[in-house]
Amino acid sequence: AQSVTQLGSHVSVSEGALVLLRCNYSSSVPPYLFWYVQYPNQGLQLLLKYTSAATLVKGINGFEAEFKKSETSFHLTKPSAHMSDAAEYFCAVSGVGGSYIPTFGRGTSLIVHP
Amino acid sequence: DAGVIQSPRHEVTEMGQEVTLRCKPISGHNSLFWYRQTMMRGLELLIYFNNNVPIDDSGMPEDRFSAKMPNASFSTLKIQPSEPRDSAVYFCASSDPGPTYNEQFFGPGTRLTVL
Numbered sequence: 001a002q003s004v005t006q007l008g009s010h011v012s013v014s015e016g017a018l019v020l021l022r023c024n025y026s027s028s029v030p031p032y033l034f035w036y037v038q039y040p041n042q043g044l045q046l047l048l049k050y051t052s053a054a055t056l057v058k059g060i061n062g063f064e065a066e067f068k069k070s071e072t073s074f075h076l077t078k079p080s081a082h083m084s085d086a087a088e089y090f091c092a093v094s095g096v097g098g099s100y101i102p103t104f105g106r107g108t109s110l111i112v113h114p
Numbered sequence: 115d116a117g118v119i120q121s122p123r124h125e126v127t128e129m130g131q132e133v134t135l136r137c138k139p140i141s142g143h144n145s146l147f148w149y150r151q152t153m154m155r156g157l158e159l160l161i162y163f164n165n166n167v168p169i170d171d172s173g174m175p176e177d178r179f180s181a182k183m184p185n186a187s188f189s190t191l192k193i194q195p196s197e198p199r200d201s202a203v204y205f206c207a208s209s210d211p212g213p214t215y216n217e218q219f220f221g222p223g224t225r226l227t228v229l
Contacts, residue, residue, distance in 0.1 A: 032216055043118070043205055043220030044157075090157065100145075100209075100216040101170075106156045 002027050002093050006105035014113050019063075019078040021108050023091030026072065032095040033074040034102065035065055038088040047089075050074060061085070086112045116140075118221035120206050126227045132194040135224045138187055139208030147218065148181055148191050149205040157205075163189065196228045 007022040025031065032051055036044040048059025055067045065076045074091060088109050094102040119138040127133055139146050147162040161171040163183045171181070178197070183189040193200055203225050207218040 034217065036220075041222075043207075043222050044218075045220065046217050049217060094216045101147075101159070101162065102216060102218060104157045 002031060002103050004091050004093050004103055004105035006089075006091050006108050008108055009106065010109045010111060012111040012113065013081045015083055016080050019076070019081045019085065019110065021076040021089050021091075021110065023065075023074045023076065023105060024072055025074065025091075025093045027093065031093045033065075033067060034092040034094070035059065035063070035074075035076050036090045036092060036104075038090065038107075040087070044090060047076070081110075081112045083112050083114065086110055118206055118208055118219055120204075120221035120224050122224060123222060124225045124227075126229065127196055128229050129197055130195045131228075132192065133196045133200075133226060133228075135191040135204050135206075135226070137189045137191070137206030137221060139189070139206070140210075140219055141187065143208035143210045143219070144186070145209045146183060146189050147207040147209070148189070149207065150202045151205060151223070152202045160191070193226075196226075198228045201226055201228050 003026045005024045034049045035047040037047050038044045047063050048057045050057050050067045058064045063078045065074050067074050088107045090107045091105040092102040094100055121136045145164050148160040150158045150160055160173045161181045162169055166183045179193055181191045203223045205220050205223045207220045209218045
């Protein structure tokens with residue numbers, strides 16, 4: 001079975017600071033990996049995805065994530081946080097064992113201080 | 115593209131009443147998912163359909179919950195009778211297992227409050 005672990009239910013940064021949200025997955029084969037963002041009172045929307053092409057994936061709003069097979073990680077980063085980045089972020093994995101049903105992490109709430 | 119449409123956006127009902135949530139997936143998508151989100155349990159997959167057929171309903175919490183997809187453009191999630199612990203945000207999502215590599219497109223959700 002595939003699983004996703006997001007370290008830290010809450011991450012707090014100052015505006016302009018580096019954002020780092022951690023995600024580790026359990027899989028013996030490279031899966032498909034996703035980061036979704038959920039703004040208050042909205043559904044989840046895709047930030048970026050890894051599909052076995054380039055290991056460094058660039059997404060919307062200046063976010064990027066790097067797939068590291070040796071560490072089974074797919075951490076999300078952004079060089080400079082904006083107030084508008086405050087949201088819930090979910091890491092998800094799919095494609096393990098032929099299943100296209102994603103498994104979502106518990107989510108990390110990003111808090112941005114002025 | 116209108117995206118995934120859910121109705122109602124908010125529902126307040128009393129314990130014991132029947133609740134029906136509705137979803138219209140993105141045209142052309144052949145997979146549809148129902149999720150429930152709560153603070154305690156996070157995002158839970160309740161059931162998913164492929165080509166209008168329920169594939170896995172193991173996430174449906176009890177027999178009080180049922181879901182149907184009579185055609186490719188409409189699905190319902192029904193709770194009968196409703197209980198306060200059913201209070202949550204319910205999301206519908208659709209996807210096309212083609213070159214989009216299983217990306218899911220979520221609706222805005224229905225916030226259900228059972229008093």
